[in-house]
Amino acid sequence: MIKPRSRRGGGRPTISDVARRAGVGAITVSRALREPERVSEELRRQIQAAVNELGYVPDPNARALASARAEVFGVLVPSLTNNVFAEVVRGIYDSLSASPFRIQLGNTHYSGLEEERLLQLFGSQRPAALIVAGIDQTPPSRKLLESAGCPVVQVMETGPDPVDMMVGFSHLDGGRMATEHLIEAGYRRIGFIGARMDPRSQRRLAGYRAAMEDAGLFDPRLVTTTPVLSSVSLGREMLRDALAKVPTLDGVFCNNDDIALGVLFECHRASIAVPKTIGIVGFNDLDMMQVAFPSITSIRTHRYEIGRRAVAMALAAIAGNRPEQRIVDLGFELKRRESTAR
Amino acid sequence: MIKPRSRRGGGRPTISDVARRAGVGAITVSRALREPERVSEELRRQIQAAVNELGYVPDPNARALASARAEVFGVLVPSLTNNVFAEVVRGIYDSLSASPFRIQLGNTHYSGLEEERLLQLFGSQRPAALIVAGIDQTPPSRKLLESAGCPVVQVMETGPDPVDMMVGFSHLDGGRMATEHLIEAGYRRIGFIGARMDPRSQRRLAGYRAAMEDAGLFDPRLVTTTPVLSSVSLGREMLRDALAKVPTLDGVFCNNDDIALGVLFECHRASIAVPKTIGIVGFNDLDMMQVAFPSITSIRTHRYEIGRRAVAMALAAIAGNRPEQRIVDLGFELKRRESTAR
DNA sequence: TCTCGGGATGGTAGCGCTACCAATTTTGTG
DNA sequence: CACAAAATTGGTAGCGCTACCATCCCGAGA
Structure with missing residues (x-):
């Protein structure tokens, strides 16, 4: 029975095609491609030429299957x-x-x-x-x-x-450092605003809490969180909520920069002076933080x-x-x- | 010669293991998984049970190789x-x-x-x-x-x-609509600010130009572009450049929202009133556009x-x-x- | 000169799966 | 009730590649 050249694959060149063209065994082609130093200079060149002529590209699926x-x-x-x-x-x-x-x-x-x-x-x-x-x-x-x-x-x-x-x-240390910075800058009623409280945000919050407690400033009403996905618009809303709860709020450490930006915009909108009336710190330090007006303090992460x-x-x-x-x-x-x- | 159970693969169950367990042929398992309607209700259940017991997951590489x-x-x-x-x-x-x-x-x-x-x-x-x-x-x-x-x-x-x-x-129509909106709003010396001038940005620019020419307002000095990757900070710098070239600038259509945000911040910083002195339009309508202060007009894309x-x-x-x-x-x-x- | 070691090359046998076709059973039809 | 058609199941033969082992060749050492 005659074996058809290729039953399924679209006629794309295989390693045997390359081997035939280069006049070597298939396995040698395989080696030349994966461990060139184990193949003689001459064969390597021949094989490379055949590869180029045929436009051969190894099939990653076959490779994965064979090599497990x-x-x-x-x-x-x-x-x-x-x-x-x-x-x-x-x-x-x-x-x-x-x-x-x-x-x-x-x-x-x-x-x-x-x-x-x-x-x-x-x-x-x-x-x-x-x-x-x-x-x-x-x-x-x-x-x-x-x-x-x-x-x-x-x-x-x-x-x-x-x-x-x-x-x-x-993230705990990051949250702590951000909060300590606010405290050192003279802020006292410092809120935490966090959306999408994933484990990393939880630890930032823990850092915030540790710093606040160390300074004797912690008050659970200062913490405003939500499981909702973080966004700039959410930051805006959350500052409103936080201010409704604690009108004397004079600083916020935000879960991330999106929230921080939303907070900043809400401050503008409500004519709250930043940094005079409220101080803002973000997290991650996206490019826009240094451009914002006023520019926003943040924790730069890598x-x-x-x-x-x-x-x-x-x-x-x-x-x-x-x-x-x-x-x-x-x-x-x-x-x-x-x-x-x- | 005794054939080892599996020469390489880490002993993970294969389709034959499932077949043996379910008391059917391998190919039937394959079918039950890919075209369940072609296998009888009963076998389907048996096979599903075997799959669950063994924790079988098909190998996508083998699948890809076999089915080309x-x-x-x-x-x-x-x-x-x-x-x-x-x-x-x-x-x-x-x-x-x-x-x-x-x-x-x-x-x-x-x-x-x-x-x-x-x-x-x-x-x-x-x-x-x-x-x-x-x-x-x-x-x-x-x-x-x-x-x-x-x-x-x-x-x-x-x-x-x-x-x-x-x-x-x-993108051409988008650029045109953005520009026409500025013109209708009464702006005249409307600039185009664009970073990373990829083909899409080029077409937005073309739309801007068409709208400006139709209104008899086009002036090449109003166009400020750069091949540099777009960013908020770049938007800030580019507005400065644009204003240096054309101090009478009273509007900008930005290549994208990052640039627009940077432009807005620079306006704040330079105490340029928005929208009174300068009007701003962005492109894409990221979430932050509606939160910004003032909120920024933009072309919402899907x-x-x-x-x-x-x-x-x-x-x-x-x-x-x-x-x-x-x-x-x-x-x-x-x-x-x-x-x-x- | 002969054996031995090591590098270079090739053959064989799958990897786990599915296309193709054959075999079998079930169902439908007159 | 016989027979065709459809539905269901299984066997065989690879897909393109590489692991494993065998072979070959060369020069070194005895």
Whole structure:
């Protein structure tokens, strides 16, 4: 019986086509492409020529199937549009673009259950590494991560008990520093305004609370939170709520910069002088913070660098030399600006 | 010779394990999973039980290899952090999350060459569909898209000559409407401020120019552009430049909302009254535009919906019923706000 | 001269799944 | 009730690639 040239695939050149053209065995082509130093100079050139002539591109699916390892990094973030995670993803993407690894993106929508589902799904692909945002995985998720059989990097936060590796910073310390800055600047009735109270925001709040208690200024009525997704317009509304509760409010530490911007706009609208009557501090230090009028004090975090670092650590682990420092704290910086310059 | 149970794969259950457990053939399991209606009620239940007990998850790589079609949507955008494209990606992601399709994300960094490289790479995976931002592909890119052998959707813009399908709107019309609005509001020396002059921005500029010429108001000195990546801080600087060139400037149509926000802040800083002395119009209508003080007039675009629509069209095409309307114009809306209420 | 080690190359046998077709059972029809 | 048609199930043969092992060739050392 005559075997058809190719039953299904669209006639795209395969590794055997290249091998035939170059007059070598298929396996040698495979080697020339993956471990060039193990193939003689001459064959390597011949093979490269055949590859170019045919326009051969290896099929990543066949490769993954044969080697039981996909050249894929699984990346889990809670939001695609939140600029903070977009920056992390950009860092990961840029660091990976020169490598053969692709990115498999998952959006958990801040849901533990969705995270479990995605982890389950990603596991079936035998990824080369997993990068997940946060350190508060549910027990099933944690188990999945531990049995993933690949390097795992938890990003955005640091904590005492990594699944494998970690890159981030302390949100509690960030919240504390922001609050202490307000206190030092002379503010006393300092509110906390936070939307989308995910675990990281909770820790910023804990930092706020610690600082306030240390200064003997804490009052639960100063805290205004909501589970609603954060946005600039929400910041505006929340300042109104906070002022309704505590008319003597003279400062706010915002959960993030979007909220801070909304707060600033509401101050303008209500003719509340910033920083004179109310001081404002944000979190993350988006570009617009330094441009706002008045410019807004914020905690600068290193999102892009976190993404890059996570990839670097994962790649090192894949290459066999696992970094000895498993927890990397990239810290943060307080950017003092006009909004707290009383 | 004894065949080892599994030479490589980490002992994860395969389709044959499920088949054995359910007492059926492997192919029936495959069918039960992909086309349940073609398997009897009873077997379906048995198989589902076996799947659950074993925790079986199909290997997408093997699946892709066998069926010569990966369950992957290739998505090409020029930026991951630009909120506009993040929204498109979110729409795509959400529409795809209930389907078996995954997303393969590519960041072209606004580079035609990078786009070609990524298209070449994506092609090797035989994606189920391709979604690409923009309509200005280079000739090689266009050829790659045409020969991709899968549905292709160009998004964010509409134009006369789709590779396959299109979802977007007319940036030229958007630019024209924004400018006409300023003219109607009584502004005369209306500037155009644009960063990152990609093809879409170019067309917005063309719309601006058309409107200005129609009104007999066009003056090349009113146009200020830069290839630099757009940001709020850049908006601030560019307004300064524009005012230095044309001190009588009394309105600006900004390339996008980031620029518009920067312009607004600079006006505050320089004590220029908005909308009295200068009117401002942005583009895209990000959430913050309606909260800003004064709130900023902008062209509302439907990014999330574009993503959803693109997926819907691609899925329909995959299912065999290609939508008869190949070009979908989702339009835009002018949101009139305080920044132009003279 | 002969053996041995090591580098270069190739053959074989799958990886886990599905396309294709064959076999079997069930249902419908006159 | 016989026979065709439809529905259901299974076997076989790869998809394109790489792990594993065998083979070959060369120069070094005995």
